[in-house]
Amino acid sequence: MKLRNLILSAGFLAMAQNASAEIMASGSAMAWQCAPCHGTNGQEFVEAMPPLAGMPAKQFIDAMIAYREGTRPAIIMDRVARGFTDEEIKAMAYWFEKQPVKQWENTSLNEALEADATARSTGGQQ
Amino acid sequence: MSQLENKQFDSKITRRDLIKLFGATAVAGTGIFGASQQAYAKSAAHVVVLGGGVGGATLAKYLRFADPDVKITIIEQYPEYITCLRSNDVIIGMHTLDELTFNLDTIKNKYNVNVVIDTVIGADFDKKTVRTAKGDTFSYDKLVVSPGIDFRFEDYEGYDATLAEGAFPHAYKAGPQTLELRRQLLALPQGGTAIIATPQNPFRCPPGPYERASFFAEYFKEHNPTAKLLVLDPKDRFTKDVPFKKAWERLYGYKSDNSLIEWVSGSEGGRVLRLDAKNMTVETEGGSYKADLINIIPNQRAGKLAQIIGLTDSSGWCPIQRDTMESALHKEVYVLGDSSIADEMPKSGYSANSQAKVCAQAIADALKGNAPGKAIYSNVCYSLAGQNYGVSIAAIYEVRDGRIVAKGKSAGVSPITDKPAQPILEAVYQKNWQREFVKDVFS
């Protein structure tokens, strides 16, 4: 409970996140589902699919909403994006924003755990 | 953020909270984190994973993300894993088996997982132990089972595992059979006939047989233009059938008089009843077909291990709790991947990987005494209808009314457009995806 207060104090974004916590998967749980195409924790920088790690949250949110609404051309991302609500998209965006901007193979387990913890504590998710 | 308020100190502080407050590096420096890098604390829970394929390897890696301390052991029967993914490519020489071969070294070293190469032969769910062929016993707190599939040879008179190892490979587990099927394709006489018989639902990789059929046709087009492929199907529809058939029309003259592919549906008698190996003949509900190459991909059920230890129901597959992947038959036992009954999710590597992540979080939550969070699953299957022609299916899934179903309006297959860029890009993505996917599983 105390922790939740702490997170709420992180600001309005976290609050929006918490409000829907009951009915929504966590940011990391959703972000993990992107890994087969975008790399573990979004850290794939050499393939055709864009890396998501470190992407500014606004860029992620705008892109996903545009895919979902069909205003941005897509191969499969239109179909994928239609599976997510605005709140879910935001939670993923904040989580990915905090992941290290480097190839997964060069990232240590501790770096990954730290980035995950940072993402969670700044409203990336609860 | 103001972190050090007094009220924080009277709450139960978990490791994650500590990391939150101080950062993982600092916590590691205190030795709290370090414990999991070297030796496990005596009290650490033990999660034993049976099968180090797609589901098992992903589970171990992501469980380490979800719980830095838990003790994890994978028991896998083979020292190397050959992915079925892209194994159809090997048949036409687009890949070698070597390129599809992986091991658990990174899982072991980077994620601090015990890897045991041995075959599991039994489990005692009351004592919470599993037994191996080499005679070892392992105790678990949580057991995860991801053993892949087994074949129902008994559905076909005259066909069995021995024939599959010999002149009639199904090549639906990658390995020597894949190479034998390639040899047979290359040896097909000019103007010869090949048969691919596809399985009844549900089965591993629903687009797999049709991708293979496409590759046969593409190979014929270039090297054996008077040959014919007959696809014998017990079903009237198959996954991505609309874009697949469109591709066949565009590339292989499908529906024309000199089509390289002919597809016989279930209603047209496509179901195979019998193989006459000696006379190279297949008997179906609609009649008999003679061929120079016969590739029967048999009906399937959960991996043998799941059957032996009692995780299957009368369907031959393993019923699970949809939000955690925990077996519906035995507590503290989880079933992943092809063996599990996952409703709308296809039996794909992507699905096994997706389920492993949900399961990893659920196990970590359960070990901490927390209720499971909301489950979210996904699947994207890219297939090739030709080396440069991709078709895809994608969906995000959630649990509704006790079933795993498509979430929002996410489910869909490739649209048919007149833009050649769409299938070409899908083929590019297909290749990128495969490289990326195995990294998410094994590194």
Ligand SMILES: Cc1cc2nc3c(=O)[nH]c(=O)nc-3n(C[C@H](O)[C@H](O)[C@H](O)COP(=O)(O)OP(=O)(O)OC[C@H]3O[C@@H](n4cnc5c(N)ncnc54)[C@H](O)[C@@H]3O)c2cc1C
């Ligand atoms: C031709 C073909 C193409 C495919 N293409 C794709 C694709 O493009 N995309 C996709 O997503 N999926 C694809 N798939 C499907 C994918 O391969 C499977 O869905 C996936 O491997 C399922 O994972 P799993 O963990 O359930 O089983 P597996 O990956 O098969 O792992 C099971 C593991 O358990 C081990 N095991 C079994 N019994 C025991 C025992 N008693 N003791 C110890 N170890 C044991 C096995 O050795 C194996 O390593 C394809 C499949 C085929 C056949």
